[in-house]
Amino acid sequence: MRKTIIINPLDNVGVALTKLAKGETAENVVLCEDIEKGHKFALRNIAEGEQVIKYGEVIGAASQQINAGSHVHTHNMHTCLDGTLEYTFNKVAKPELPKAVSRNVNVYVRKNGDAGIRNELWVIPTVGCVNSQARRIVKVFCEKHPELSGVDGCHAFTHPYGCSQIGEDHERTRLLLQRMVKHPNCGGALVLGLGCENNRMDVFKDTLGEYDESRTRFLIAQDVPDEVEAGVQLLEELYEAAKNDKREPKDISCLKVGLKCGGSDGLSGITANPLVGRFSDYMAEVGGTTVLTEVPEMFGAEHLLMNRAKDAETFEKVVHLVNGFKEYYKRHDQPVYENPSPGNKAGGITTLEDKSLGCTQKSGTGEVCDVLMEGNCVVEHGLNLLNGPGNDMVAVTDLACAGCQLVLFTTGRGTPFGGFVPTVKISTNTELSQRKKNWIDFDAGTIAQGESFESKLDSLVDLVAAVAGGQKTVNEIYDSRDIAIFKTGVTL
Template sequence: MSKFLQIHPIDNVIVALEPIAEGTAVELVRGSIIVAKDIPQGHKIAVSPIKKEEHIIKYGYSIGIAKEDIAIGQHVHTHNVRTGLDENLEYKYTPKGKPLTIGKEELTFKGYKRKNGDVGIRNELWVIPTVGCVNGQAKLMAEQLKTEVDTSHIDDVLVLGHQYGCSQLGGDHTNTQKALASAIKHPNAGGVLVLGLGCENNQISQLKEMIGEWDDERVKFLVSQEVEDEVEEGLKIMKSLCEIMKCDRRTEVPISKLKIGLKCGGSDGFSGITANPLLGRFSDWLVAQGGTTVLTEVPEMFGAESILMERAQSENIFCKTVDLINGFKDYFRTSNQPIYENPSPGNKNGGITTLEEKSLGCVQKGGDAIVNDVLNYGEQIKTPGLNLLWSPGNDLVASSALGFAGCQMVLFTTGRGTPFGSFVPTMKIATNTTLFNHKSNWMDFNAGGLVDGDKTMDQLRKEFTSYLIDIANGKKLKHEITKFKEIAIFKSGVTL
C-alpha cells in the first residue's frame, strides 16, 4: 500500500494514508520530497511551494488559503491555512449535469407494503408523544407491553420521546408538528399510538390536520387527560395494534422503493477518499434503478454548493438550492454566529482543516446524479432521484430529519466513530480499517479497503449494495442490537 494519495492531478497537497515520520523521502511522479515533520494519518503534506494567500488545492478545488509561505514537505493544516469562504455569493444557472449511464439490474428486497403504497424495511410498533410531558407514560406502556404480550413478531417497540410540543412559538412549533406528523406516517412503523396530554400547544386535533391522510387501522390516538388511567388505556390500544401486526409479512418489492438518507459525521482525512465516494457511487446506482437518495447537512455544503447547483434538474430547482444555501447563512447571521465555523476538534484531529475541505468531501455522498428536488425541514419526499434536504449538520438532528422526510434507512459515514442511532436504521460506515477493527461494536461496514489496496470501487459498491439489501431484508445494524434509537427535532427560537 502507498503511504500517500494525490487525489487530483492539480492538487498541491497529498494525503498521508498512514503516519509518515519526519525525514521520510516520499517518491512522487515529479520527484522525491522530504517530509519536514511527523505527519498523522489522514493529514496533508505540501508537494509544491505555496505562497502566503495562495490557495490550497485538494480534490481539484480550493480548500482554503495559506496564512504563510508553506514549503514542500511541510504539514498543511489549521496552523497555516484559513478558510477562503465569504458572505452570500451570487450564483448563475449554468447547468452541467448529465443523465447517468448506469444500467438497471432489476434487484428486489423484502419489505412491508403499506396501504398508501410506501414500503417499510422494519415492522415496528411506535408510541409517539405529542409533548415531552408524557414521555414517561409512553415508556411505561412500552415496557408493560413487552412483559404482558408476545412481541416476537414485531421488530421493535419504540417510544419516540422528545422534549417539545409545548412552550414553542412560530416556526419551532410548526417544525415539531411537521416532524411528528411525518413520523406517524413512516413506513417502518406497522402500528402507531399517538399519545397526547390534553393541555399542550401541540393539540392532537391540530396535529391531525398536519398529518393529512392516515391509516385508521394502524394509527391510534389517546389524550391522557381524557381518561382515568392513560397507561391502562394506552396498553389496550398497543395490544390491539400488536395483534393486527401479526398478519404482516415481508414481500418482494423492487429496489426502486428504497429511500435512503446520506449523512456523515466525525470526518477524517479519508472521508472524501473512501466512504463518501462509496456512498456517491451507491447513490448514483440506486437513482439509476429508480430509487431515491437524500443529501442533507446544509452548512457542510458551503464551499461546494456550486457543484450541486450545476446539477440542478431545472432553473426552479437551481433557485431552490440557492435559497437553501443562502437561507441557512441568514439563519446563522440571525443568531449572530459565524457562517463558516471550522470543523469540530475530532474533524481537525482526523485531518480536516477547513469547512470547504469538509464540504468537498461531504457532497461526494451525492454522487453525480441530477438534483431532482429540494425539501424543507419536515417535508416528505415527492420526487424519486437525488434530493437535497434542509437540515443542520448535527448528527442526530440531521439523521432524524432524513427519517422525517421518509427515508427508511440512513447511511452514516465516519472516520472517528459513534454509537448513536436515529429512529430509522442508521448504518455506520468506517472510512478506514483501523476504526472498523477498533470499534467493531459500533461500525457496520468498512470502506477502508479502498486505500488498503484490496478492493476496487466497483467491487466495494457491489459488496455494499448486497449488504444494504440484507439490512433492508431485516438484518440488524449494530445500533439496533444495542437499541440506541433516538430522535432530535430541530429548534431555533425561544422557549417560553
C-alpha cells in the same frame, strides 16, 4: 499498501493514508515533519496567500509560506469563505454511468403503497411531559409480549418539545411527529399526549392528513385514570393489526435512502463518502431515491451541487437552500463558517471547504432532482437535497421524516448513534471498524488499502438489500434509537 494519495491532478497537497515519518519521501517530496493519517502535506512550495487545492478545488489559502513536504493544517492555512454569495448556473453534463443491475428487496407494502423495511410499534409523545409514561407503556407491553412475534420491535421516541413553542418552531415539531406517525416502517403508532400542551391532540389529528386509522391510536393522559394501562391496551389493538403483516418482494427502487456523515476524518472524502456517492448514482440508475442533507457542510462545495441541478428552477432552489441557511446563522449573530469540529480537525480536516468537498462526495455525480424544505417529503426519484443542519441526531431525524426508510452514515471518528430508522454506520478507516464493532456496520477503509470501489459498491448494495429485508443494523442490535427535532424559536 498505498501510503499516500493525490486525489486530483490539480492538487498541491497530498494526503497521508497512514502515519508518515519526517525524512520519508512521499509523492516525490521529502517530508519536513511527521504527518498523521488523514492529514495533508505540501507537494510543492505554497506562497503566503496562495490557494490550497484538494479534490481539484480550493479548500482555503496559505496564511504563511508553506514549504514542500510540510504539514498543511490549521496552523498555516485558513478558509476563503465569506457570507452569502451570488451564483450562476453552469450546468454540467450528466455523466455516463455503468449500467446498473437492479434487484428485489423484501419489504412491507403499506395500505397507501409505500414500502416499509420494518414493521414496528411506536409510541410517539406529542409533548416531553409524557416521555416517562411513553417509555413505561412500552416496557409493560414488552414484558407481556417478550417474543413480539410478527413485529420487529416496540419503541418509544421521546423528545423535550411540544409545549412552550410558538409559530414555525411549534409547527415544525408537530409536522415531524406527524411524519413519524405515517412512516412506512411503522406498523402501528400510538400518539400520546398530556392534555394541556400547545401541541394539542385535536389539532394534531385535524392536520394529520390521510392516515391508516387501523394502525393509529391517540391517548390523552389527563383523560384517563391510568395512562399506562390505557396505553398498553391500545398497543394491544395495534399489535393485533400489525402482527400478521408479511414481507413481499419489490424492486430496490422502492427505497429512499438518506445520506449523512458525522465525526469525519481526513479519509472521509477518499473512502466512505465517494463510495456512498457511487451508491447514490446506482440508486438513481435503477430508479430509486437518495437524500442528502447537512446544508452547512455544503458551504464551499455548493457550486458543484448547483451545477448538477436538473434545470434552472432546481438550481434556484439550491441557491435558496444554501443562502437561506447562511441567513439563519446571521439572524442569530453567529459566524457562518464555525466549522469543522475539533474532532474533524484532529482527523485532518482543516477548513469548511475541506470538509464540505469531502462531505458532498456522498452525492455522487448524478443530477440534483429536487430540493426539500422543512417538512417536505420526497416525491422525485434520484438525488434530492434536504434542508437541515449538520447535527447528527437532527439530520437523521429530518431524513427519516422526509420519507427515508434507512440512512447510510459515514464516520471516521465513530459514533454509537442511530435514528428511528435503521442507521448503517460506514467507517472511513479499517482501524475504526475493527476497534468499534459495536458501532460500525461496514468498513470502507479497505479502499485506502487498494480494494476497488466497484467491489465495495457491490458489497454495500448487498448490505442495504439485507437491511431492507430485515437484517438488523448495529444501532438496532444495541437499541441506539433517538430523535432530535430542529428547534429555531424561543421557549416560552
